[in-house]
Each structure stands twice: as C-alpha cells, then as structure tokens.
Amino acid sequence: MTEILARFLKRRGHDVTVAHYATLTDDSDLVVPSWQSVTGKIPRTRTTTCFGDFPCVSVGCRFPELEFPYYLTTSRWKNLIRAHDRHIAVGGTVLVANPLVMTGVPHMMWCASTMLEDRVDRRAAMPAARRVVDRLAVGPVQRQLEKRILAGRGRFMAISNYTRDTLIAAGACPNAIECVPVPVDLKMYSPPATAAPAAHIGFAGRVGDPRKNIGLLVRAVAVLAGRNIPVRLKLTGDPEAELNELAAGLNIADRLDWTGWLDPGRLSDFYRSLDVFVFSSAQEGLGISGVQAMACGVPVVSTRCGGPEDYVIDGKTGKLAGNTPEELADAIAWIVADRDRRNETGAAARTLIVNSYSEAAFEDNVARTWAWTWDEVL
Numbered sequence: 001m002t003e004i005l006a007r008f009l010k011r012r013g014h015d016v017t018v019a020h021y022a023t024l025t026d027d028s029d030l031v032v033p034s035w036q037s038v039t040g041k042i043p044r045t046r047t048t049t050c051f052g053d054f055p056c057v058s059v060g061c062r063f064p065e066l067e068f069p070y071y072l073t074t075s076r077w078k079n080l081i082r083a084h085d086r087h088i089a090v091g092g093t094v095l096v097a098n099p100l101v102m103t104g105v106p107h108m109m110w111c112a113s114t115m116l117e118d119r120v121d122r123r124a125a126m127p128a129a130r131r132v133v134d135r136l137a138v139g140p141v142q143r144q145l146e147k148r149i150l151a152g153r154g155r156f157m158a159i160s161n162y163t164r165d166t167l168i169a170a171g172a173c174p175n176a177i178e179c180v181p182v183p184v185d186l187k188m189y190s191p192p193a194t195a196a197p198a199a200h201i202g203f204a205g206r207v208g209d210p211r212k213n214i215g216l217l218v219r220a221v222a223v224l225a226g227r228n229i230p231v232r233l234k235l236t237g238d239p240e241a242e243l244n245e246l247a248a249g250l251n252i253a254d255r256l257d258w259t260g261w262l263d264p265g266r267l268s269d270f271y272r273s274l275d276v277f278v279f280s281s282a283q284e285g286l287g288i289s290g291v292q293a294m295a296c297g298v299p300v301v302s303t304r305c306g307g308p309e310d311y312v313i314d315g316k317t318g319k320l321a322g323n324t325p326e327e328l329a330d331a332i333a334w335i336v337a338d339r340d341r342r343n344e345t346g347a348a349a350r351t352l353i354v355n356s357y358s359e360a361a362f363e364d365n366v367a368r369t370w371a372w373t374w375d376e377v378l
Contacts, residue, residue, distance in 0.1 A: 001090050001110060001112075001159075001182055002018060002051075002090045003051045004182065004183065004362070005090060005366070006018060006051060006054055007051070008359075008362070008363055008366065010054075014086075016054055016055075017054070017055045017056070017057060017080075017084060018050050018051070018054050018056045018057070019057040019058075019059060019080050020056070020058060020059070021058075021059050021060075021061065021070040021071070022045075022046070022058040022059055022060045022064075023064065023070070024064040024065060027046070027058050027060065029044070030043060030044045030045065030046060030058055030060030031043060031061055031062070031064040032060070032061075032062045032064075033063065033064055033065050034063055037062065037063075043059075043060035043061050043062055043074070043076065044060050045057055045058060045059050045076050046058045059074075059076050059077060060076070066137070066138055067138055067142070068095075068138060068141045068142050068145065070095075071095045071096060071098040071099070071142075071145055072098065073098065073102040073103065074099075077099035077103075078103060081099060081100065081103050081105060086107075086374065087100050087105055087107040087108075088107065088108040088109070089107060089108070089109045089110070089154075090109075090110045090111070091109075091110075091111055091112075092111065092112050092285070093112070093113055093114060093115045094109055094111050094114075094115075094146055094149045094150065094154075094156070095115060095142060095145055097109045097149050097152075098145050098149055100152075100154065101148060101149050101152035101153070101154065104153065105153075106154075106155075106373055106374060107153070107154050107155075107373070108154065108155050108156075108157060108369055108370065109149075109154045109155070109156045109157065110156075110159070110180060111156065111157070111158065111159070111167075112159050112285030112286060112307075113163060113166065113283075113285040114163075114166045114167060114169075114170045115139075115142050115143060115145075115146045115170075116139075116143070116170075117166055117283055117306075125210045146170060147170075147171050150167065150170060150171040150172040150173075151171060151172075151173075154176070155176055155177075155178070155369055155372055155373045156172060156176055156177040156178070157177075157178050157180035157365070157366070157369055158177055158178070158180065159179075159180065159181055159182055159286040159307065160179065160285060160286045160306065160307035160310050161179055161309075162284075162285065162306035162307050162309060162310070163179075163285050163286070163306075163307065164177050164179050166306075178365060178368065178369050180362065180369065181286060181291070181310070181356070181357055181361075181362070181365075182286055182288050182291070182357075182362075183357055183358060183359045183361065183362035184288075184291050184292050184353060184357050184358070184359075185264075185359070186295055186353070186354060186358055186359075188265070189271065189295035189296050190268070190295065190296060190297075191297030191346070191350055192273075192297070195343075196272060196273055196274055196275050197232075197273070197275065198275055198336060198339070199229065199230050199231045199232065199275055199336045200231070200232050200234060200273060200274055201221075201231055201232070201233055201234070201275060201276045201277070201278050201301075202233065202234035202235065202236075202270065202271075202273075202274045202276075202277060202278070203217060203233075203234075203235055203236070203278055203279070203280070203289070204236040204262075204267060204270060204277075204289040204292075204293075205236065205237075205289050206237070207236075207240055207243065208237075208240055210282075211281055211282050211283050211284075212280070212281050212282075213280045213281050213282045213303075214235070214240075214243060214280060215242075215243065215280075216280040216303075216323065216325060216328060217233065217278055217280035217328065218233065218243055218246050218247055218250065218252070218256070219246075219250065219325035220278075220280070220325045220326075220328035220329040220332065221233045221247075221250075221252055221255055222250035222251070222252050222325070223325045223326055223328075223329035224329045224332060224333060225250075225251075225252050225255060227329070227333070229333055229336065231255065231332065231336065232255050232256075232257060233255055233256050233257065234257045234258075234259060234274065235256070235257070235258055235259070236259050236261065236262055236267070236270060237258065237261055238258065238260060239258045243256070244256065267292070268292070268296060271292060271293045271295075271296040271298055272297075274298050275298075275336055275342060276298065276299055276300070276301055276318075276332055276335050276336060276342070277289070277290060277294075277298045277299070277300045277301070278300070278301045278302070278328070278332060279300065279301070279302035279303060279305060279308050280303055280328060281302070281303060281305040281308075282303075282305060282323075283306055284302075284305045284306050284307040284308055285306065285307050286307035286310075287302070287305075287307045290302065290308050290311065290312070291311060291353060291357050293349075294311060294317060294318075294349035294350060294352065294353045295350060295353040295354075295357070296350075297346040297349060297350045298346055298349065299317060299318040299319070299335055299342060299346050299348075299349050300312050300317065300318035300349065301318055301319045301320075301321055301328070301331045301335065302318065302319075302320060302321065303320075303322070303323055303328065304320055304321075304322075304323075311349075311352055311353070311356070311357070313348075313352070316345065316348050317345055317348045317349040317352050318335070318345055318349065319331035319332075319334050319335060366378065
C-alpha cells in the first residue's frame with residue numbers, strides 16, 4: 001500500500017519521504033528495550049532508501065516490546081512532521097497516525113482494519129503469558145490511541161466497505177471516511193491465454209496467519225475428496241508442518257501442493273493456473289490476493305469474512321460460503337462442477353476488477369480525498 005501510494009504521488013510531482021517505526025526484530029540497534037534501558041542507550045533514527053529510490057527514515061523508540069510505544073509522539077516524529085508539508089499515514093490499523101493527530105496537522109490515513117479486528121486472532125495465537133499482558137495492558141492502551149485518532153482531524157481512506165463500517169463502529173465519523181480499495185495492475189494480472197486445469201484451487205498469502213484459517217480450507221478439500229471431486233489445493237509459501245500433518249491425517253496429503261514464495265510475475269502465473277481462488281479466512285480487511293486472482297479471470301469463493309464481500313458477488317463473480325468445511329466445499333463444488341458457470345463467473349470477476357479496482361479508479365479516489373483534506377488539487 002505504501003509503495004503504491006508513494007509512486008502515485010511521485011508521478012504527480014511530489015517529493016516523497018517514507019517514514020516508519022523501527023521494530024525490535026528488524027532494527028534492534030535503533031530501539032531501546034526494557035533490558036537495555038539502564039545502559040544509557042537512546043533511540044535513534046536511520047535514513048536509507050526504500051522501494052528502490054525513495055528516502056526512508058526508520059524511527060526508533062523505547063520499550064518496543066510493548067508495541068504501543070511505536071506509535072507514541074516523540075521528538076523524532078515531531079522533527080520529521082515539521083520537515084514536511086503534507087502527511088499521509090498508511091497502515092494495517094490507524095495507530096500509525098497517532099503522531100500526526102498529536103501534533104495537530106491535517107492528514108490522510110489509509111488503513112485496512114480496526115485495532116481489535118487486526119488483533120483478535122493474533123492474540124489468540126500468543127503464548128498464555130503474553131496473551132494476558134496484551135489483554136490487560138497493551139490492548140487497552142492501543143484502544144485509547146485508536147479512539148483519539150478516530151476523533152481527530154484526519155480524513156480516512158478505508159480499503160473496503162467492511163473496513164469503513166468497522167471504523168465507524170469503533171468511533172469514526174461516517175463523513176470522514178472514503179472507501180479507497182488497493183488497486184491492481186491490470187496488465188500484470190490478466191487472464192490466461194488457455195484455460196486453467198479443472199478443479200485446481202488455491203490461496204496466496206500468509207498461510208501461517210491464524211486469521212487466514214487455512215485449516216478450514218484443507219478440511220473442505222477432504223470433504224470434496226470424499227465426494228469424489230478431484231480437487232488439488234495449491235498454496236504459496238514454504239510448507240507448513242502443521243498443515244501437512246492435517247492433510248496427512250485426512251488422507252489428502254497427495255492433493256496439497258506448495259509453490260514456495262513467488263515474486264509478482266510468478267504470482268500472476270499462479271493465479272492463472274487456478275480454477276478457483278479460495279478465502280477461508282476469519283477476517284479480511286480487503287483480501288488483495290482475491291482482487292489479483294479476479295483480475296486474472298479467476299472466480300473467488302470466500303467465507304463471509306469482511307473485505308471480499310465487496311467483490312465476491314454471490315453467484316456472479318464467485319460464491320460466498322459459511323464457516324464449516326461442508327459449506328466451503330459446497331461453494332467450491334458449485335463452480336468447479338460446471339465449466340460454463342466457471343467461465344462466466346471468471347469473466348464477470350475480471351470485468352468487476354477492471355471497473356472498480358484499476359489504478360485510474362484508485363488515483364481518482366486519492367485525489368478526491370486529498371482535495372477534501374487540504375482544499376487543493378493533487
């Protein structure tokens with residue numbers, strides 16, 4: 001999202017600097033965790049480049065292990081904000097906008113989820129002790145930050161209607177939020193010259209993320225196998241031992257294929273190799289991989305998990321399903337069992353993406369929010 005926005009602003013003639021909080025995992029030399037607080041070490045910033053040619057500033061903090069200090073307003077953030085004329089925050093949640101809110105500058109915020117929606121499944125996967133700390137200390141502080149941000153001077157760009165609705169429910173003013181989906185490169189992600197193999201279904205993304213609920217998809221494949229529907233499940237990334245064990249226990253290990261991690265060119269080929277793309281997620285702010293698959297003419301089956309409900313039009317561009325293996329299997333079978341239906345839903349999927357998720361549509365949306373925020377033409 002950040003790279004897409006930065007490149008668009010650069011095409012419009014703006015000098016763009018990308019700033020981000022330095023994490024304990026990736027930038028340990030810039031942050032000061034609690035066990036180093038008595039050593040005299042101070043948080044630092046570092047300037048490099050990102051996305052090939054953009055100036056990039058990494059901003060350190062104290063006590064990064066608590067997470068919320070990443071978002072606190074420090075002198076390092078204040079200096080960066082004063083050095084620039086216009087400010088746009090981009091993040092999975094609105095929390096990254098806190099320094100902009102606290103310094104009182106008008107700003108835009110492009111985000112995917114509320115704090116709680118982003119966190120609930122990750123919290124469930126934490127070790128017990130960390131889960132308690134998160135629920136009693138980290139989560140409440142971040143919720144207060146979110147409330148302040150949603151009540152601030154920012155203009156919000158939600159990546160889906162689902163995200164917009166959850167932000168409003170969390171306290172945002174409905175008049176301060178536009179729906180601005182992540183765009184897709186329609187040249188890179190385009191339909192194949194020849195039809196994909198029948199009953200090859202797949203998913204692209206972080207299969208280890210508990211929100212993706214890939215175990216449900218594996219179980220749906222087992223249901224289909226029991227019905228003698230010869231599906232194969234293709235997953236991007238490196239093999240996950242837990243999922244391989246689940247597939248073996250269901251006697252479908254031979255139906256599971258791992259592709260390894262794919263660059264954008266190979267990812268588009270991955271989508272073109274599919275008969276159906278499937279979300280089994282518990283929650284998706286948008287589900288950009290579903291948009292990319294549909295741009296390749298692939299219909300999408302999805303649980304009713306939020307973002308995909310904007311573009312998975314039930315019975316037209318794909319199929320919506322319940323949260324049981326049988327219901328997900330029914331939706332997949334509805335498409336793979338009928339070649340004409342599969343081709344019709346795939347063509348409709350491509351048409352919807354061309355009309356609503358193109359780069360041109362994205363640029364119009366951002367320009368409208370820019371004018372709304374600063375009363376000037378982008």
